[in-house]
Amino acid sequence: MWWLLFILVLLLLAFEVPRARLRYALSQAFPLPYSKILRKNLPEYSKMPTDLQMQLKRRIRQFLFQKTFVGCGGLIITDEIKVTIAGRACMLLLNRSSEVYPKLTHVLVYPSAFVAPRTQMLNGGVVTHTNQGLSGESWSDGRVILAWDQVIHHPGDSSHGQDVVMHEFAHQLDSESGSTNGAPVLPDAEAYRRWSQVMEVEYTKLLHAIEHHHATVIDPYGATNPAEFFAVTTEAFFKKSTELAVYHPALYEQLRSYYQVEPRDWS
Numbered sequence: 001m002w003w004l005l006f007i008l009v010l011l012l013l014a015f016e017v018p019r020a021r022l023r024y025a026l027s028q029a030f031p032l033p034y035s036k037i038l039r040k041n042l043p044e045y046s047k048m049p050t051d052l053q054m055q056l057k058r059r060i061r062q063f064l065f066q067k068t069f070v071g072c073g074g075l076i077i078t079d080e081i082k083v084t085i086a087g088r089a090c091m092l093l094l095n096r097s098s099e100v101y102p103k104l105t106h107v108l109v110y111p112s113a114f115v116a117p118r119t120q121m122l123n124g125g126v127v128t129h130t131n132q133g134l135s136g137e138s139w140s141d142g143r144v145i146l147a148w149d150q151v152i153h154h155p156g157d158s159s160h161g162q163d164v165v166m167h168e169f170a171h172q173l174d175s176e177s178g179s180t181n182g183a184p185v186l187p188d189a190e191a192y193r194r195w196s197q198v199m200e201v202e203y204t205k206l207l208h209a210i211e212h213h214h215a216t217v218i219d220p221y222g223a224t225n226p227a228e229f230f231a232v233t234t235e236a237f238f239k240k241s242t243e244l245a246v247y248h249p250a251l252y253e254q255l256r257s258y259y260q261v262e263p264r265d266w267s
């Protein structure tokens with residue numbers, strides 16, 4: 001029976017040691033230089049209530065403990081890069097009981113727009129290869145790729161309404177449901193029914209507005225497909241909350257119910 005005991009000890013170590021290390025990391029004080037980075041690069045942070053600031057700092061600590069940052073294209077990873085990206089990503093997790101992006105293992109950061117080879121199948125089976133300059137990408141295999149100059153682009157300008165980190169991490173939330181289709185993990189069938197009802201109506205409205213050349217609060221890129229619609233409406237929810245609530249109240253309420261925060265309080 002000694003081998004059974006041996007396996008039990010191994011299992012205990014495998015589960016308990018990482019948890020103990022995480023508990024220790026979370027028990028440490030949040031470094032003052034990190035708080036300065038948040039004040040500089042997350043304009044919302046200074047206006048948020050204290051309990052949300054505390055939650056955010058705890059989530060950031062967990063993110064930094066569990067995820068590996070990789071500098072690409074010659075970029076050296078600094079505390080500013082790590083804390084800024086973790087901070088923006090963890091804004092999507094406040095007041096929610098979810099894990100900190102459980103599938104994500106690596107954040108790859110390029111200094112500026114990076115080139116990703118693309119293969120497209122055209123009509124008649126012709127395959128073309130293109131190179132596209134990208135500011136961010138989210139993969140369901142545990143990677144997010146970001147261009148640093150796009151992350152810090154207009155950090156304090158909420159009217160700009162775009163946030164590449166929130167965009168890519170909304171895709172991560174979307175993929176946690178098993179497929180990246182514009183619907184994240186929701187509590188029950190009724191929540192999914194309500195979600196698809198609101199999103200379909202709003203998606204159709206966006207297509208109609210683009211077709212008729214009307215100005216839109218929602219980035220027209222959201223018309224690409226439902227997954228992109230969820231990502232750009234997440235950006236609008238956090239970065240253009242007042243306009244979104246006025247012009248798309250049902251959509252705003254749906255996202256407020258999912259994200260469990262009220263960004264108008266700190267806009």
Ligand SMILES: [Zn+2]
Nearest residue numbers: 167171228231
């Ligand atoms: Zn996207």
